[in-house]
Amino acid sequence: MADCLFCRIVAGEIPATIVKRSDEAIAFRDIDARAPAHVLVIPTEHVAAVRDARGAEGERLLGMLLRFAAEVATELGLDSAGYRIVTNTGKDAGQSVDHLHFHVLGGRKLTWPPG
């Protein structure tokens, strides 16, 4: 989608610090990191949010993205201390970019529940 910020990052039109990529997903550093490790994992194809990943293809996509996020966490050295994977959906959750993304957060003690 031409006017989607994360599609533009996928296309290389907006720079990002990419930490992992495949044909179907990329992971890059959040521009406003809320933890020492804060990476976003997104599909290269535009999907607006987790609620829009439906059916068999949605199931496959979400599984792939979660595995990809777990591999990012491993590569960032977060396995032993732990980390959080979270996705905000819609306005009550504060989703600010309408392209599905999982936040991978770690490197400090995280509070629960989130605000």
Ligand code: 5GP
């Ligand atoms: P959300 O609020 O939708 O769950 O998460 C969107 C995230 O995208 C935010 O944490 C925000 O800091 C991040 N973000 C917004 N614009 C950019 C950008 O241009 N580059 C990068 N790397 N991250 C961005």
Ligand code: ZN
């Ligand atoms: Zn997009």
